[in-house]
Amino acid sequence: MAYKITDECISCGVCAMECKNEAISEGEETYVIDPDKCTECVGNFESPRCAEVCPVDAPVLDPEHVESRDELLAKWHRLHPGATSVSA
Numbered sequence: 827m828a829y830k831i832t833d834e835c836i837s838c839g840v841c842a843m844e845c846k847n848e849a850i851s852e853g854e855e856t857y858v859i860d861p862d863k864c865t866e867c868v869g870n871f872e873s874p875r876c877a878e879v880c881p882v883d884a885p886v887l888d889p890e891h892v893e894s895r896d897e898l899l900a901k902w903h904r905l906h907p908g909a910t911s912v913s914a
């Protein structure tokens with residue numbers, strides 16, 4: 827399940843700097859997460875970094891993008907061909 831950023835976002839940009847999938851960018855009113863690139867940090871970290879670093883808890887799981895861990899890992903491999911994930 828990809829994460830999404832709620833209206834609580836104050837556009838500090840901290841999450842975008844932490845995202846190794848480059849899934850987070852500045853939108854018109856808040857930062858936004860590209861669900862095609864978000865793996866819930868599967869492959870990169872043991873837990874979702876954006877949710878951990880956000881000062882206002884704006885990143886939340888997006889129920890409109892439900893995916894299994896295997897699907898998230900497959901997405902990670904598509905984004906990082908040839909790389910070794912932290913959670914293979």
Ligand code: SF4
Nearest residue numbers: 835836838839841880
């Ligand atoms: Fe918005 Fe939180 Fe990301 Fe800052 S860390 S840009 S407040 S979602």
